[in-house]
Amino acid sequence: MRAPRLVNLYLLVLLTGAGQIQPASGSEQDGAVTDWSFGGHTKYQYVHTFIPDSSVLQGISGDSLQDHNFAARLKISARRDRIDFEAHAQFIVVHSDSLAGFRELPGVIIPGADVINDDRRWFNLTHEFNNEDKNASIVRLDRVSVAYTGDKTVVRFGRQAISWGYGLLFTPMDILNPFDPTAVDKEYKSGDDMLYAQYLFDSGNDLQAVAVVRRNPVSGDVEQDQSSLALKYHGFLGSNEYDLLAADHYGELVLGIGGSTDFGGAVWRGDLVWSDTDPGSVLSGVAGVSYSGVLGGRNWTGFMEYYYNGFGQKGGKYSPVELASNPELLKRLSRGELFNLGRHYLGASISIEMTPLLNLTPNFFINLADPSALAQLVVSYSWTQDIQLLTAVGIPIGPNGSEYGGIETESSGLYLSTGPYLFAQVAWYF
Numbered sequence: 430m431r432a433p434r435l436v437n438l439y440l441l442v443l444l445t446g447a448g449q450i451q452p453a454s455g456s457e458q459d460g461a462v463t464d465w466s467f468g469g470h471t472k473y474q475y476v477h478t479f480i481p482d483s484s485v486l487q488g489i490s491g492d493s494l495q496d497h498n499f500a501a502r503l504k505i506s507a508r509r510d511r512i513d514f515e516a517h518a519q520f521i522v523v524h525s526d527s528l529a530g531f532r533e534l535p536g537v538i539i540p541g542a543d544v545i546n547d548d549r550r551w552f553n554l555t556h557e558f559n560n561e562d563k564n565a566s567i568v569r570l571d572r573v574s575v576a577y578t579g580d581k582t583v584v585r586f587g588r589q590a591i592s593w594g595y596g597l598l599f600t601p602m603d604i605l606n607p608f609d610p611t612a613v614d615k616e617y618k619s620g621d622d623m624l625y626a627q628y629l630f631d632s633g634n635d636l637q638a639v640a641v642v643r644r645n646p647v648s649g650d651v652e653q654d655q656s657s658l659a660l661k662y663h664g665f666l667g668s669n670e671y672d673l674l675a676a677d678h679y680g681e682l683v684l685g686i687g688g689s690t691d692f693g694g695a696v697w698r699g700d701l702v703w704s705d706t707d708p709g710s711v712l713s714g715v716a717g718v719s720y721s722g723v724l725g726g727r728n729w730t731g732f733m734e735y736y737y738n739g740f741g742q743k744g745g746k747y748s749p750v751e752l753a754s755n756p757e758l759l760k761r762l763s764r765g766e767l768f769n770l771g772r773h774y775l776g777a778s779i780s781i782e783m784t785p786l787l788n789l790t791p792n793f794f795i796n797l798a799d800p801s802a803l804a805q806l807v808v809s810y811s812w813t814q815d816i817q818l819l820t821a822v823g824i825p826i827g828p829n830g831s832e833y834g835g836i837e838t839e840s841s842g843l844y845l846s847t848g849p850y851l852f853a854q855v856a857w858y859f
Contacts, residue, residue, distance in 0.1 A: 463509040469517075472856045474498040474614070478527065479848035483829055485838050486847070487616035489533050494526040502571070502617070511579060514637040515589075517572035517620075521545075521565070529563040534845075545569070548765075550650065551622035551642040554588065563623045571620045583627040591625065591639065593661055593674065595698035597795070598776040599769075602685045602700040604678055605641060605657065609768045611794060612778065613807055613821045613852050625822070634664040639826075654680030674702070679764075681705055695720040704739075706757050711739040717776075722783040731779035741772035745798040747836040770832050773797040786811040801827025801834045815859065821852040 478494040480486050485495070501523045506515045523544055531543075544565040547555045555569035574587025594602030598610045604792060605623075608615045623641040630636075641657040659676035673683035687700035699716035719732030740758045742751060747770050752759065761767040775795040782788055792805040803825050810818040825847065827834030835846020 432839075437447065443638050459815040461510055463507055465828040466506045467504070468859060469501065469503040470858045471501045472499070472614075472854055474500075474852070474854040475529075476850060476852050478850040481835070481846055481848045482840070483844050484835060484846045484848075485534070485840055486845075488843075490526050490530040496523075496525040496527050498523050498525070504738060505571075511577055512575065513578065514575050515572055515587075516570060516574075518568070518615075519571050520568050520730040523565040525563055526564075527716055532562075536692075545621065546620060548646040549643045549655065550588075551644065552588065559823065571617070581629045583625075585625045586623075588620040588622050589625060590620045591637075592618065593672065594685075594700045594715075595672070595689050595717075596700055596734060596736070597698075597717060597719070597732055598734050598736075598778065598792075599715045599734075600700075601702045601713040601715055601738075602672070602674055602687055604659070604676065604683060604766065605639070607766065611768070611792075611803060611805065611823070613856060632665070635661070636660045637663070659683075672700075675767045678704075679760075708757060711757070713737055728782040729779060734774075734775070734776040736769075736776065738743060738767065738769050738772050738774065740767060742770055745771055745774065745796065746831060747830070749837065750841055752836075769796075770836070771796045771798050796827070799827055799831035799834070801825070801831035803833050815857055817856045817858070819854040819856065822849065823852070825851045 447615070461772075469657055474497070476494075476496040476498075478496070480490060480492055480494065501520045503518045503764075504522075505515070506513065508514075521544065525847055528543065532776065537775040544560060544567060545555070546557075546661075547569070548661040553566055554573070558566040558568070560567070570588060572588055572590070574585050574589045576583060576585035583728045586690030591605060592603055592607075593602075593605075594600045596602070600607045600610075602691050605621055606619045606749050608618065621641050623639055623642075626638045628636045637660070639657070639659045641659075642651060643655040643657070645652045645655050657676060657678045659674065659678065661675075662673040664673075669688060669690040671688035672686065674683065676685075682705040683701060683702065685702040686696070689696055689698035691697075696719045697717075698719070699714065701712070701714040704711045704713070715734055715736045717734035719730065723729070740755070742758070743756060752770075758767065758770070761815055773796070775793075775797055777793045777795075778790060780788055780790045786810045790807040790809070793802060794805070795802040803823060805820045805821060805823045807819070825833040829846070830837055831843050838845050
């Protein structure tokens with residue numbers, strides 16, 4: 430039997446642990462104070478993507494794709510003594526040429542090309558009002574959890590999100606819902622249904638444990654080889670930090686080690702992750718350096734990373750036949766764990782504070798084997814205290830047949846490719 434749907438859980442929250450919601454910020458009963466917090470945001474996003482003549486999308490969507498996305502997030506939290514509760518409700522409306530276009534490409538895996546759903550999650554907390562052709566409208570709970578905080582322990586159950594690893598663009602140790610490295614808005618990760626626990630040692634080191642329960646998206650049944658159990662130890666060696674990871678992830682053993690240190694005025698960081706898959710062991714890793722300073726009276730922070738994707742294609746070969754022979758890569762693309770097809774990457778980013786309200790961030794993502802690249806310029810402007818503007822321009826660079834230039838399709842002379850894109854978003858926080 431499937432877990433309760435959104436309305437059932439919402440009623441359960443109102444009738445149990447969340448208590449009676451009062452308009453005041455805190456309420457007192459039997460000497461204990463319950464602190465309430467309300468907030469959220471709305472975001473409107475527009476993306477205009479140009480389509481080259483050699484793209485298979487030309488025959489579906491024409492010369493360009495126009496995508497409109499409206500999303501609202503309503504947040505509520507409550508804390509009483511050592512118990513706290515958190516819930517985030519999302520309402521999403523999409524009118525997207527990309528959504529319609531990729532639906533007409535059967536068998537093509539494009540992470541993030543569809544609207545979010547709970548097909549793999551333990552609880553089905555998403556309700557679709559409409560999801561066909563160019564349009565989709567859904568309401569869902571992206572966070573809903575209850576936690577106990579002791580002197581040295583934290584235990585939280587429910588839908589929540591965590592981030593692990595020291596990579597800034599590429600994050601091989603972040604095995605639970607990582608961000609696409611090229612994503613412009615990275616404010617919130619999607620939540621997973623999990624039991625999370627943390628124990629803090631007297632030394633300041635800590636041990637985290639996570640159990641994520643998932644369903645088989647085909648059968649709808651909870652299965653052990655679809656779930657994850659992970660332990661991560663975080664420690665200090667002087668001013669240096671390190672992480673040790675051990676996980677049973679989708680039925681496979683995953684081990685990881687990562688850390689960061691200060692040297693020469695810069696921060697050096699990296700992760701190394703080993704996965705025991707059915708075809709054999711796979712090693713992935715990231716290593717990077719970051720530095721900050723002042724130039725021309727303006728603050729800036731920059732970093733560079735090298736990423737080795739052990740699951741990627743050798744030699745930059747991305748034909749349908751070549752990709753079909755790499756099921757481990759395709760599995761991780763479909764699960765939203767990986768976003769890169771190749772093996773060797775270089776990423777670079779620099780954020781320049783033009784004014785206290787305006788930041789410019791050029792990003793570069795380079796596939797070293799093709800070679801091909803994506804050049805991206807992100808501009809963030811705080812218009813008012815509650816309104817933020819976020820814009821970006823992205824330019825893919827590379828020949829046909831390369832990752833960023835466009836990979837081959839089964840149609841002769843046509844490639845799965847897109848051209849430059851324009852991104853604009855306005856967000857209102859309340």
